[in-house]
Amino acid sequence: MIRDAMVYVPVWLALLGWFTGSLARFCDRGEPQSKAGRIYRASWFIGSLMIVLHILASYGLVHDWSHQAAIEATAEESERVTGIRAGWGVYVNFAFATIWLAYSIAMIVQRFRMEAVDGFVFWFTAAIVFFATVVFETGLVRFSSIAGFFCLGIAWLRLPRSDRDPHLGSSRSGS
Numbered sequence: 819m820i821r822d823a824m825v826y827v828p829v830w831l832a833l834l835g836w837f838t839g840s841l842a843r844f845c846d847r848g849e850p851q852s853k854a855g856r857i858y859r860a861s862w863f864i865g866s867l868m869i870v871l872h873i874l875a876s877y878g879l880v881h882d883w884s885h886q887a888a889i890e891a892t893a894e895e896s897e898r899v900t901g902i903r904a905g906w907g908v909y910v911n912f913a914f915a916t917i918w919l920a921y922s923i924a925m926i927v928q929r930f931r932m933e934a935v936d937g938f939v940f941w942f943t944a945a946i947v948f949f950a951t952v953v954f955e956t957g958l959v960r961f962s963s964i965a966g967f968f969c970l971g972i973a974w975l976r977l978p979r980s981d982r983d984p985h986l987g988s989s990r991s992g993s
Contacts, residue, residue, distance in 0.1 A: 821879045828872040833959075835865020836918075836947055837966040843931070843940065844973035851929065859925040866919040873915055899954050914946040944970075 839861030
């Protein structure tokens with residue numbers, strides 16, 4: 819029971835951080851040090867730390883620090899869900915955690931989001947979160963994530979057209 823809590827609670831908190839920060843991202847109007855911008859940066863930073871904790875707990879408590887065991891478990895799960903045996907999803911998880919954490923740290927240090935990479939990081943992490951929660955998960959996690967993506971879609975649609983860039987991100991660089 820403690821093992822499960824150490825593996826699953828961090829990933830649930832990571833999801834909460836990702837969705838909270840992402841919603842704040844769309845609510846931010848670009849004012850320097852806006853409340854929405856601070857929520858975006860803080861939520862994403864905490865969420866990214868939680869995903870790293872989840873990966874470490876999974877490696878240590880589930881896979882006994884065996885990279886091969888993690889690849890095999892990922893391949894089995896991928897085959898179960900998609901019919902394609904793909905252990906490389908482990909590396910996608912590493913890229914996801916690394917990019918999210920690095921960008922979150924950069925936003926905290928800089929005290930604003932970086933227009934040049936913000937859209938890429940947001941949509942890359944959105945794709946990973948979507949596949950991890952809506953495609954690969956079931957039950958409460960899946961339905962909560964669908965609701966979260968629905969809310970993000972509404973927030974994005976409420977942005978004035980001038981605040982949307984051609985890459986589906988926000989063109990505002992402040993916060």
